[in-house]
Amino acid sequence: MGLTNPEKRSLSPEDPSDTKGTKEYGRSSRTPLSTRALTFLVCMITWVILSGRFDLFHLILGVIASLIVAAISADILFPSPRVEALPRVWVGFLKYLPWLLYEVFLANLHVLYLTFHPRMKELIDPQVITFQSKLKDDMALLIFANSITLTPGTITLYVSVLSKYTVHAIDKKSAAALPGDMEKRVEAIFNDRPDLSSGGYVRGYRPGLCHA
Amino acid sequence: MIILSLILLISGLIFFTGGSVGILRFPDFYSRLHPAGKLDTMGLFMTLSGMALYVLTDFSLGALLTALKIMLIVVFIFITSPTATHSIADAGMRAGLPHWTKDQRESE
Secondary structure, eight states: OOSSOTTOOOOOTTOGGGSSOTTSTTOGGGSOHHHHHHHHHHHHHHHHHHHOOOSHHHHHHHHHHHHHHHHHHHHHHSOSSOGGGHHHHHHHHHHHHHHHHHHHHHHHHHHHHHHHOTTHHHHOOOEEEEEEOOOOSHHHHHHHHHHHHHSTTEEEEEEOTTSEEEEEESSHHHHHTSSHHHHHHHHHHHOSSHHIIIIISSGGGOGGGOOO | OHHHHHHHHHHHHHHHHHHHHHHHHSSSHHHHHHIIIIIHHHHHHHHHHHHHHHHTSSOOHHHHHHHHHHHHHHHHHHHHHHHHHHHHHHHHHHHTOOOOOHHHHHTO
């Protein structure tokens, strides 16, 4: 189940090889067991962290609540049927995060310097730039857009479906930094598996939008 | 540990001050969003990290859970604050608000 046909791209709801129980169109029985298990696990961990009580009563309450969420809404949290590949993406994201925090810190110092500089209006040069990105996956576009907005000096204005970014930059130095290094690192999170990096991850349920 | 927490808290306050001063000083709508969104996020990250470290000084399971919940707030802010900044800038662009450019200033 899941990764049997990696070259199949368009996961329409009638595709029988990737889902369970496709007899009825639109029933929640289509979400596979791995998705439900992962949803249950995430809900349970969040419950335990937020409640802080480890006695049997509260744990059983947590199990019941997580089971209800996993039974009803499992396909909302992880919409793709291919959830086995997700932990790999999370590990890649955890490796990307320290670098991102370091870049955010350095760029924040630059904007702080600009803010307190007495002749700031000579230093800044706001412009809107556009560039085409190589990323195709929804989650990769989201991570890249949020990283651009987090790194000061640039705000993402618009991302088109075909991965074209419109960005507002505050001076030439911030504009020159895009797309560059950051895009390579975001791509590195997603391209260990070839079926993930070419749009097979989150776009599975929207077959008309797969061919970027 | 408490000294590190103090350093983080004070630098968080410096970032927040920079954000507030930046809102007043920058010339137009789009460039004011840069200090508002970003310096505030960084200031929040530093301040909350300082508080999480302070809570962790007398180490116990309760303190660890409290520090984890504080870090959960930081994760939430890191996801939502850039999205909100982007939405505001995008709304301005769609409404057709004109940009301030550098050659505009030389003609003042």
